[in-house]
Amino acid sequence: MTQAGGALLVVGDVVTDVVARHRGPLAQGTDTAALIRTVPGGAGANVACWAAYAGCPDVALLGRVGADSVRWHEEALVRAGVRPLLVVDDEAPTGAVVSLVDEDNGGERTFLTDSGASLRVGPEDWSAARLDGVGWLHLSGYLFFSGSGRALVSVALRDARARGVPVSVDPASAGFLRGLGVERFLALAEGVDVLVPSRDEAVLLTGVEDPGDAGAKLSGRFPVVVVKSGAAGAVVARGGVVRERVGVSAGVVVRDSTGAGDAFTGAVVAARLRGVSWREAVGAGCRAGEVAVGVVGGRPPG
16 A cells, blocks of 8 residues: 555544653652653644654644643644644543653653543544545544544544545554453454554554564454554564564663654654655654654654
Protein backbone atom coordinates (compact mmCIF):
# COMPACT_ATOMS: atom_id res chain seq x y z
CA MET A 1 0.00 0.00 0.00
CA THR A 2 1.58 3.25 -1.16
CA GLN A 3 -0.07 6.55 -0.42
CA ALA A 4 1.10 9.98 -1.49
CA GLY A 5 -0.52 13.38 -1.30
CA GLY A 6 -3.50 14.87 0.45
CA ALA A 7 -3.98 16.17 3.95
CA LEU A 8 -3.72 14.21 7.17
CA LEU A 9 -6.76 14.20 9.45
CA VAL A 10 -6.22 12.98 13.00
CA VAL A 11 -9.22 12.25 15.20
CA GLY A 12 -8.51 11.84 18.87
CA ASP A 13 -7.83 13.16 22.30
CA VAL A 14 -6.62 16.58 23.38
CA VAL A 15 -5.62 16.79 27.02
CA THR A 16 -3.58 18.86 29.44
CA ASP A 17 -0.47 17.02 30.64
CA VAL A 18 1.03 17.62 34.07
CA VAL A 19 4.51 16.09 33.81
CA ALA A 20 6.28 15.38 37.11
CA ARG A 21 9.91 14.23 36.73
CA HIS A 22 11.30 12.60 39.86
CA ARG A 23 14.24 10.39 40.83
CA GLY A 24 13.78 7.01 42.44
CA PRO A 25 10.65 5.58 44.04
CA LEU A 26 7.86 7.83 45.26
CA ALA A 27 7.92 8.45 49.02
CA GLN A 28 4.56 7.23 50.27
CA GLY A 29 2.74 9.53 52.69
CA THR A 30 5.16 12.45 52.33
CA ASP A 31 6.96 14.63 49.77
CA THR A 32 8.98 13.56 46.75
CA ALA A 33 10.98 16.30 45.03
CA ALA A 34 10.08 16.71 41.36
CA LEU A 35 10.27 19.07 38.42
CA ILE A 36 6.68 19.73 37.36
CA ARG A 37 5.49 21.28 34.09
CA THR A 38 2.02 21.76 32.59
CA VAL A 39 2.01 21.23 28.82
CA PRO A 40 -0.52 20.46 26.06
CA GLY A 41 -0.86 16.78 25.25
CA GLY A 42 -3.15 13.95 24.24
CA ALA A 43 -2.17 11.03 22.01
CA GLY A 44 -4.20 12.22 19.03
CA ALA A 45 -3.01 15.81 19.33
CA ASN A 46 0.59 14.69 19.78
CA VAL A 47 0.48 12.53 16.63
CA ALA A 48 -0.85 15.49 14.64
CA CYS A 49 1.87 17.82 15.93
CA TRP A 50 4.66 15.33 15.24
CA ALA A 51 3.33 14.73 11.72
CA ALA A 52 3.54 18.47 11.09
CA TYR A 53 7.03 18.54 12.64
CA ALA A 54 8.04 15.72 10.29
CA GLY A 55 7.07 17.82 7.28
CA CYS A 56 3.43 16.99 6.58
CA PRO A 57 2.21 20.30 5.09
CA ASP A 58 -1.49 19.96 5.90
CA VAL A 59 -2.51 18.39 9.21
CA ALA A 60 -5.86 18.82 10.95
CA LEU A 61 -7.00 17.55 14.34
CA LEU A 62 -10.58 16.80 15.32
CA GLY A 63 -11.18 16.49 19.04
CA ARG A 64 -13.32 17.65 21.93
CA VAL A 65 -12.20 19.94 24.75
CA GLY A 66 -13.77 21.85 27.59
CA ALA A 67 -14.42 25.58 27.46
CA ASP A 68 -11.89 25.96 30.28
CA SER A 69 -8.82 25.69 28.02
CA VAL A 70 -9.93 25.63 24.39
CA ARG A 71 -8.04 28.79 23.43
CA TRP A 72 -4.79 27.57 25.01
CA HIS A 73 -4.99 24.27 23.16
CA GLU A 74 -5.93 25.90 19.86
CA GLU A 75 -2.98 28.26 20.09
CA ALA A 76 -0.59 25.40 20.87
CA LEU A 77 -1.82 23.39 17.89
CA VAL A 78 -1.53 26.34 15.52
CA ARG A 79 2.04 27.01 16.71
CA ALA A 80 2.85 23.38 15.92
CA GLY A 81 1.48 23.70 12.38
CA VAL A 82 -1.82 21.89 12.98
CA ARG A 83 -5.30 23.10 12.00
CA PRO A 84 -7.47 22.70 15.11
CA LEU A 85 -10.97 21.38 14.56
CA LEU A 86 -11.88 21.47 18.24
CA VAL A 87 -15.44 20.97 19.45
CA VAL A 88 -16.12 22.80 22.71
CA ASP A 89 -17.90 20.70 25.33
CA ASP A 90 -20.01 22.84 27.67
CA GLU A 91 -20.50 20.04 30.22
CA ALA A 92 -17.09 18.42 30.69
CA PRO A 93 -13.66 19.96 31.26
CA THR A 94 -10.67 19.25 29.05
CA GLY A 95 -9.08 15.92 29.86
CA ALA A 96 -5.98 15.87 32.04
CA VAL A 97 -3.13 13.41 32.51
CA VAL A 98 -0.61 13.36 35.34
CA SER A 99 2.57 11.80 33.97
CA LEU A 100 5.00 10.53 36.61
CA VAL A 101 8.43 10.22 34.98
CA ASP A 102 11.11 8.27 36.86
CA GLU A 103 14.45 9.69 35.71
CA ASP A 104 16.34 6.86 37.44
CA ASN A 105 14.44 4.28 35.41
CA GLY A 106 15.18 5.40 31.86
CA GLY A 107 12.47 8.08 31.83
CA GLU A 108 9.77 5.44 32.24
CA ARG A 109 6.39 7.01 32.92
CA THR A 110 3.19 6.17 34.73
CA PHE A 111 -0.05 7.92 33.78
CA LEU A 112 -3.00 9.03 35.90
CA THR A 113 -5.71 9.79 33.34
CA ASP A 114 -8.91 11.81 33.47
CA SER A 115 -10.09 11.79 29.87
CA GLY A 116 -12.71 14.49 30.47
CA ALA A 117 -14.25 15.92 27.31
CA SER A 118 -12.16 13.63 25.09
CA LEU A 119 -14.38 10.69 26.05
CA ARG A 120 -17.42 12.58 24.75
CA VAL A 121 -16.28 13.01 21.15
CA GLY A 122 -18.81 11.19 18.97
CA PRO A 123 -20.52 10.83 15.60
CA GLU A 124 -22.27 14.18 16.05
CA ASP A 125 -18.81 15.77 15.70
CA TRP A 126 -18.20 13.96 12.41
CA SER A 127 -19.35 14.31 8.82
CA ALA A 128 -18.11 12.71 5.63
CA ALA A 129 -17.11 16.19 4.48
CA ARG A 130 -14.31 16.07 7.06
CA LEU A 131 -12.53 13.84 4.54
CA ASP A 132 -12.57 16.39 1.69
CA GLY A 133 -8.97 16.69 0.47
CA VAL A 134 -7.74 14.12 3.03
CA GLY A 135 -5.18 11.53 1.94
CA TRP A 136 -4.86 9.72 5.27
CA LEU A 137 -7.05 9.34 8.37
CA HIS A 138 -5.51 8.49 11.73
CA LEU A 139 -7.71 7.44 14.66
CA SER A 140 -6.37 7.56 18.20
CA GLY A 141 -6.93 4.33 20.10
CA TYR A 142 -8.47 6.28 22.96
CA LEU A 143 -11.59 6.63 20.79
CA PHE A 144 -12.24 2.92 21.32
CA PHE A 145 -12.63 3.32 25.07
CA SER A 146 -15.95 5.18 25.17
CA GLY A 147 -19.33 4.41 23.61
CA SER A 148 -19.51 7.69 21.70
CA GLY A 149 -15.91 7.27 20.50
CA ARG A 150 -16.63 3.77 19.20
CA ALA A 151 -19.66 5.11 17.33
CA LEU A 152 -17.45 7.78 15.74
CA VAL A 153 -14.87 5.13 14.74
CA SER A 154 -17.60 3.16 12.99
CA VAL A 155 -18.85 6.04 10.83
CA ALA A 156 -15.36 7.40 10.14
CA LEU A 157 -14.14 3.99 8.95
CA ARG A 158 -17.23 3.61 6.77
CA ASP A 159 -16.73 7.00 5.13
CA ALA A 160 -12.97 6.50 4.69
CA ARG A 161 -13.49 3.14 2.98
CA ALA A 162 -16.08 4.70 0.68
CA ARG A 163 -13.51 7.27 -0.42
CA GLY A 164 -10.50 4.97 -0.50
CA VAL A 165 -8.72 6.89 2.28
CA PRO A 166 -6.21 4.77 4.25
CA VAL A 167 -6.86 4.57 7.99
CA SER A 168 -4.31 3.99 10.74
CA VAL A 169 -4.93 3.27 14.42
CA ASP A 170 -2.58 3.37 17.39
CA PRO A 171 -4.20 1.20 20.12
CA ALA A 172 -2.89 3.76 22.66
CA SER A 173 -3.14 1.99 26.03
CA ALA A 174 -2.52 -1.61 27.07
CA GLY A 175 -4.30 -0.91 30.35
CA PHE A 176 -7.47 0.38 28.69
CA LEU A 177 -7.29 -2.42 26.09
CA ARG A 178 -7.50 -5.00 28.88
CA GLY A 179 -10.62 -3.29 30.17
CA LEU A 180 -12.23 -3.16 26.73
CA GLY A 181 -11.25 -6.70 25.79
CA VAL A 182 -8.93 -7.87 23.03
CA GLU A 183 -11.52 -9.49 20.78
CA ARG A 184 -13.82 -6.51 21.09
CA PHE A 185 -11.04 -4.12 20.06
CA LEU A 186 -10.04 -6.29 17.10
CA ALA A 187 -13.64 -6.48 15.92
CA LEU A 188 -14.10 -2.71 16.24
CA ALA A 189 -10.85 -2.10 14.32
CA GLU A 190 -11.87 -4.31 11.39
CA GLY A 191 -11.24 -2.39 8.18
CA VAL A 192 -8.25 -0.45 9.53
CA ASP A 193 -5.36 -0.45 7.02
CA VAL A 194 -2.42 0.18 9.36
CA LEU A 195 -2.20 -0.82 13.03
CA VAL A 196 0.62 0.78 15.03
CA PRO A 197 0.77 -0.89 18.45
CA SER A 198 3.48 -0.67 21.04
CA ARG A 199 5.24 -3.89 21.97
CA ASP A 200 3.05 -4.29 25.07
CA GLU A 201 -0.12 -3.69 23.06
CA ALA A 202 0.92 -6.14 20.36
CA VAL A 203 1.69 -8.81 22.96
CA LEU A 204 -1.66 -8.21 24.66
CA LEU A 205 -3.56 -8.36 21.36
CA THR A 206 -1.96 -11.67 20.33
CA GLY A 207 -0.70 -13.46 23.43
CA VAL A 208 2.68 -13.73 21.65
CA GLU A 209 5.73 -12.44 23.54
CA ASP A 210 8.08 -11.69 20.65
CA PRO A 211 7.11 -8.34 19.04
CA GLY A 212 8.00 -9.54 15.55
CA ASP A 213 5.92 -12.67 15.92
CA ALA A 214 3.09 -10.61 17.44
CA GLY A 215 3.21 -8.20 14.51
CA ALA A 216 3.21 -11.07 12.03
CA LYS A 217 0.15 -12.59 13.70
CA LEU A 218 -1.71 -9.27 13.71
CA SER A 219 -0.89 -8.78 10.03
CA GLY A 220 -3.18 -11.69 9.33
CA ARG A 221 -6.02 -9.33 10.28
CA PHE A 222 -4.64 -5.94 9.19
CA PRO A 223 -2.84 -5.21 5.89
CA VAL A 224 0.12 -3.52 7.61
CA VAL A 225 1.21 -3.76 11.24
CA VAL A 226 4.05 -1.65 12.64
CA VAL A 227 5.14 -2.66 16.14
CA LYS A 228 7.15 -0.03 17.99
CA SER A 229 9.46 -1.29 20.73
CA GLY A 230 11.24 1.82 22.01
CA ALA A 231 15.01 1.32 22.23
CA ALA A 232 14.62 -2.02 20.42
CA GLY A 233 13.38 -0.28 17.26
CA ALA A 234 10.38 -1.38 15.25
CA VAL A 235 9.16 -4.06 12.87
CA VAL A 236 6.83 -3.95 9.88
CA ALA A 237 4.68 -7.00 9.17
CA ARG A 238 2.49 -7.72 6.15
CA GLY A 239 0.69 -10.87 5.10
CA GLY A 240 1.71 -12.78 8.21
CA VAL A 241 5.44 -12.12 7.75
CA VAL A 242 7.87 -9.57 9.21
CA ARG A 243 9.07 -7.58 6.19
CA GLU A 244 11.27 -4.94 7.84
CA ARG A 245 13.25 -4.54 11.07
CA VAL A 246 14.48 -1.03 11.85
CA GLY A 247 16.82 -0.13 14.71
CA VAL A 248 17.39 3.08 16.64
CA SER A 249 20.56 5.03 17.36
CA ALA A 250 22.77 4.01 20.26
CA GLY A 251 23.36 6.30 23.23
CA VAL A 252 20.12 8.29 23.06
CA VAL A 253 19.61 10.23 26.31
CA VAL A 254 16.10 9.82 27.69
CA ARG A 255 14.67 12.76 29.63
CA ASP A 256 10.99 11.90 29.30
CA SER A 257 9.46 9.08 27.24
CA THR A 258 6.01 10.71 27.22
CA GLY A 259 4.77 10.95 23.65
CA ALA A 260 7.64 9.02 22.06
CA GLY A 261 5.21 6.53 20.54
CA ASP A 262 3.05 9.39 19.25
CA ALA A 263 6.12 10.98 17.68
CA PHE A 264 6.93 7.69 15.96
CA THR A 265 3.40 7.32 14.61
CA GLY A 266 3.15 10.92 13.42
CA ALA A 267 6.45 10.72 11.56
CA VAL A 268 5.57 7.37 9.98
CA VAL A 269 2.24 8.66 8.67
CA ALA A 270 3.84 11.88 7.38
CA ALA A 271 6.48 9.86 5.53
CA ARG A 272 3.92 7.54 3.97
CA LEU A 273 1.95 10.53 2.75
CA ARG A 274 5.15 11.61 0.96
CA GLY A 275 5.13 8.23 -0.78
CA VAL A 276 8.30 6.73 0.74
CA SER A 277 8.80 3.02 1.47
CA TRP A 278 7.77 1.43 4.74
CA ARG A 279 11.40 0.99 5.74
CA GLU A 280 12.13 4.68 5.19
CA ALA A 281 8.92 5.69 6.95
CA VAL A 282 9.67 3.57 10.02
CA GLY A 283 13.23 4.93 10.08
CA ALA A 284 11.74 8.43 10.18
CA GLY A 285 9.49 7.28 13.02
CA CYS A 286 12.43 5.97 15.03
CA ARG A 287 14.32 9.23 14.57
CA ALA A 288 11.29 11.22 15.72
CA GLY A 289 11.05 9.01 18.80
CA GLU A 290 14.70 9.74 19.57
CA VAL A 291 13.95 13.46 19.46
CA ALA A 292 10.84 13.02 21.59
CA VAL A 293 12.58 11.34 24.52
CA GLY A 294 14.91 14.32 24.76
CA VAL A 295 12.15 16.85 25.50
CA VAL A 296 9.70 17.14 28.37
CA GLY A 297 6.10 16.42 27.41
CA GLY A 298 4.61 14.78 24.35
CA ARG A 299 4.99 17.54 21.74
CA PRO A 300 7.86 18.42 19.37
CA PRO A 301 10.51 20.92 20.46
CA GLY A 302 10.25 24.57 19.51
